[in-house]
Amino acid sequence: MRDSAPRSDNMPKASLFGGAMIIGGTIVGAGMFSLPIVMAGPWFFWGVAVLILTWFCMLISGLMILEANLHYPIGASFNTIVKDLLGSKWNVINGFTVAFVLYILTYAYISASGSVLSLTAINEFGIHLPAKIAGTLFAVGFAFVVWLSTAAVSRVASFVLGVKIVTFVLTFGNLLGHIDPIILMNSNDVDASYLPYLLMIFPFCLASFGFHGNVPSLVIHYGKSPKRIMAALLLGTLLALVLYIVWLICAMGNIARVDFKPIIAAGGNIDHLIAALGGVNTANWLNIILLIFSNFAVASSFLGVTLGLFDYLADLFGFDNSPLGRFKTALVTFLPPIVGGIIYPNGFLYAIGFAGLAATIWAVIVPALLSKQARIRFKTSTFTVWGGSTMIYFILFFGIINIIAFILSNLNLLPIY
Template sequence: MTALSTARSTPSIFGGVMIIGGTIIGAGMFSLPVVMAGAWFFWSLAGLVFTWFCMLHSGLMILEANLNYAPGASFDTITRDLLGRNWNVLNGLSIAFVLYILTYAYISASGSIIHHTLDELNVVFSPRLAGLLFALAVAFIVWLSTKAVSRMTAIVLGAKVITFFLTFGSLLGHVKPATLMNVAEQSPSYAPYLLMTLPFCLASFGYHGNVPSLMKYYGREPKIIIRCLVWGTLIALGLYAIWLLGTMGNIARHDFIAIAEKGGNIDVLVQALSGVLNSRSLNLLLVIFSNFAVASSFLGVTLGLFDYLADLFGFDDSPLGRLKTALATFLPPMAGGLIWPNGFLYAIGYAGLAATVWAAIVPALLARASRKRFGSPRYRVWGGNGMIALILLFGAGNALVHVLSSLGLLPVYK
């Protein structure tokens, strides 16, 4: 009877899958077809599958280490205990950098998509001002309470899911095989452009901070949490593949060059799709979906940054304390949005660079240190030291690719 009650009280796996999938899928997906135009569909899909494999296993390595601690132990606690203060500081700085740069990216994205939405209604509005006002609205919601963010996120996420399926159902119906297979180009080259896409792929599979949250949610139940990670990341991979199919099957490869030259922001991609499809209803769905995608990503990222800074600086939960945290959270990226309003693609790329630390390198080191100290009695990621080495190489390789790309040492499709 007791065992039956316990089984019934275990949270559904569906909730965990949605936490992982919802964390991964956001406005960052709009950067993928633009940066992957050079590698095109099949090579880009191969890069996404490889990145999915590595990012899934790095998350499982965090779980392996986390299972040796009480439910509720944070990523920060585990890193400090197993790797020491220096690695913990580096890990903390990389997390803060990623959250700040993504907040800036979503301010840039929100300004562009609000500008595009109002332009459809024949209302002229500056993208800079639109991004600033949107950031202030989100800042107010985050300042109010976590509960306010949770309620708003639930509303936005529900709307995003509905518009997602409506939009992508329509997009797939318009896919042209000749465009997808790029038959217009004679002897095209794809493989040389694959490397530069990898940091963007990595940034599109970030969920690792949620692993300790799942253990707090489910307890020490590795089988359930593993399923959540596998299915959550697989859903994201599937949706990314559909998104590439829908965009690359409708927009010719060479047309992506102009999109990238305009900063690759969301409004430019939506305009390009609208121009090719010539469908008023689909254009409306694209605009609505992109607004909800930006809003849900913005709320999730800024709440994470808000909580991180409150803990880091010791700000209390009083209205004044939350105001201090809100100012520290929003002022730097808002200033960046005013100065560089079209930095969405660059920001996502730099987020991928910093994420190599806490989403690849640190998890591999945590698994190795955990095995030395505890022996991993509850769960061990398969593949032994070879898998740890692969994830370390994956992280270091992504960082190297981004540096080489920034220095102009990798081929760029133009």
């Protein structure tokens, strides 16, 4: 398959590993902490089955964006493609859902940071720091970094990512060494029921595979080389899927299914999960590593999401890059989620669910419609997602299932474990 539009061949080949890391790094973040909590009902095997289905559908929807993107000049944004193929109304809907996802995730990470910092303050320093105050301080501190410059964010993000990787390896290595197969398979509960809780986890799994805004960036990175971009998307999403499954093994192999009930009853925030995991080993330094990992995982996700939201709002409102302009942007970026974190500090799990609902629009339904319309508009293509119209309708059906699951869950029409 050869591209009609140039890349060129004179340009040095961009690293496949680098592109995969962009995708994998975008996907894996603090949202992973929600997975074992929401999957306590269907438990490990059914939860992993939905996770794999979600991975497949999100990969295909990402490739559908690529299919549409390749008909446009390199550098064309997601919004440009949506507006041209689907019209202004869909572009407004798409823009709103993107902003909503970024806002709700900013709030979710403020909520998560508050609970984790509060737990850290109590466990390590004996200081009682209310979660809402801790979350506010966290947000204000990082808002200052974002206000300074993108370069400042990059330097802080590099440090945060480095610490996260080191503590990630140490944390997972420790937890994997304490897995109990009886706990993981829930063997002691012979009358356990799993399927009634299956539908509610769909939006949370969907929210855990958000990378679609990066597809146009990969086109810039690689040029119009669909095979390399497809390989980067496949490797990056597979990396995230494997890490999620390992994380579920670690959590569900150390915490019994019944012990998730008090975590869920307390709102499902990260601090309760971390406290439960911290109890599987008496070595204090390992508990400290777990706390450091959770703090830096939240910080890493927070920086990535808020920088994207900051740039989006600066463009939307026309704020310039001067100190005053950046201050205005920082204000509209951080103030609403900070106020939300003060009013409702324990909304991490609910926020991830809402993010899944909004992400269904721009990461599932819109890509399927883009692919459908691109095939009507353009008679020739250098890349077409396999499966024909059947695959398009399958992805749309997957999106509808996620929306139905979210609505039924919030109307309390689905069983809660």
